[in-house]
Every structure is written in structure tokens, then in C-alpha cells.
Amino acid sequence: MLIGKIFIVTGTGKYFKNVEFDPENNLGIIKIAKDGTTAELLWGYSDGGKFTSELPAHLMSHMARLKVNPENRVILHCHPTYTLAMNYVHELDEKKFTHTLWETCTECMVVFPDGVGVLPWMLCGTNEIGEATAKKMEEFRLVVWGLHGLYGAGKDIDEAFGLVETVEKAAQLYMISAHLPRINTITDDQLREIAEGFGVNYKKDFLN
Numbered sequence: 001m002l003i004g005k006i007f008i009v010t011g012t013g014k015y016f017k018n019v020e021f022d023p024e025n026n027l028g029i030i031k032i033a034k035d036g037t038t039a040e041l042l043w044g045y046s047d048g049g050k051f052t053s054e055l056p057a058h059l060m061s062h063m064a065r066l067k068v069n070p071e072n073r074v075i076l077h078c079h080p081t082y083t084l085a086m087n088y089v090h091e092l093d094e095k096k097f098t099h100t101l102w103e104t105c106t107e108c109m110v111v112f113p114d115g116v117g118v119l120p121w122m123l124c125g126t127n128e129i130g131e132a133t134a135k136k137m138e139e140f141r142l143v144v145w146g147l148h149g150l151y152g153a154g155k156d157i158d159e160a161f162g163l164v165e166t167v168e169k170a171a172q173l174y175m176i177s178a179h180l181p182r183i184n185t186i187t188d189d190q191l192r193e194i195a196e197g198f199g200v201n202y203k204k205d206f207l208n
């Protein structure tokens with residue numbers, strides 16, 4: 001399915017912040033070979049580097065998302081501070097995790113009505129975590145790697161970043177308010193109202 005497809009991939013050990021200053025060193029453009037398991041470097045990694053150790057998880061996620069939506073061309077992995085902090089104080093249950101984010105910030109239901117998938121802690125850089133991520137990606141555009149970070153999928157970089165930033169904003173709100181007495185909340189009825197008002201297809205079983 002990915003044979004002949006071309007991807008831009010960050011290099012292993014490289015920092016995203018350096019991409020804009022030195023793309024040719026920090027990025028590579030790769031083409032998936034006919035055997036489907038190797039890739040040819042077309043451009044980049046100019047210091048002799050290679051692609052991220054998370055390439056298997058990225059490529060398997062691409063396959064999963066492209067099956068759901070051929071427009072989903074971007075897979076982004078990152079370690080957003082508050083989302084990760086939330087992993088340590090909130091149950092790692094995708095229904096409960098999604099529900100908390102939805103009820104924390106009105107825009108969440110509009111931006112990710114399909115919710116957030118959650119994986120337990122697993123060793124990164126392996127095929128196992130790649131397969132588990134791809135399985136979740138069939139259902140979710142956002143997948144939490146327990147105690148590690150977040151995966152986001154979108155049709156372009158803007159959408160993938162937007163999804164991740166919306167989760168991160170809600171997680172930040174949660175982390176700065178969860179230890180205080182809760183006086184107001186967005187109710188499930190209001191969440192339904194948001195979904196209906198904006199015409200989004202949400203995960204109904206994630207509401208109580």
C-alpha cells in the first residue's frame with residue numbers, strides 16, 4: 001500500500017526545533033521501495049544520519065489512516081508537557097481520558113469528536129508498539145502512548161499540529177485546575193449539544 005510513496009521523515013536523534021534552520025540535515029525524503037520494507041533516500045540526512053527509530057510506528061500508522069481516509073497524509077509524534085503530566089495523574093482509559101478532555105474545553109468535542117485512543121506504556125521503537133498504534137489509528141486520529149507522548153494524524157501538518165495542540169491545551173487546563181474544587185463543568189448534555197450544533201460524528205459511547 002505504501003510502495004512507491006514518498007515521505008518526509010525527521011532523522012533519529014534530531015530535534016524538531018532545528019528543522020527550520022537546517023532541513024537538509026534534520027530531514028530526509030524517502031521513497032518506499034518495491035519490496036515494501038526498505039526505503040530509498042532521495043534527499044536529506046546530509047550528515048550521514050538516518051530516519052527516526054519510530055519509522056515503523058509511523059509507516060504502520062500511515063497505512064491505517066490511509067485506509068480510513070486517503071487524505072490523512074501526516075503522522076506527528078511528540079511529547080507535549082501537560083498531556084504527558086496528565087498521564088501520571090489520570091486513568092489511562094481512552095473513554096475516561098477523552099471524556100475529561102472533552103468536558104475541560106468546549107472546542108475539544110468539535111476538534112476531536114472521534115476521541116483519543118490510549119495505549120499502555122510499551123517499549124518504543126519496536127514493531128509491537130507500531131502495530132498497536134496502527135490498530136488504534138483505524139479508529140482514532142489521536143493516540144496517547146502511555147507515559148511517553150502522543151500521536152496525531154491529519155491531512156496536512158496544520159491539522160495534525162492543531163489536533164495535538166487542542167489536546168495539549170485541554171490537558172493544561174486540566175492540570176492547572178484538577179486539584180481545585182470543581183464548581184462548573186461542561187455536562188454530557190452540553191457535549192451532545194455541541195456535537196449536534198457543529199454536525200460532528202462523535203463517539204457516543206464515550207459519554208456517560
Ligand SMILES: [Zn+2]
Nearest residue numbers: 077078148149
Ligand atoms: Zn517519543
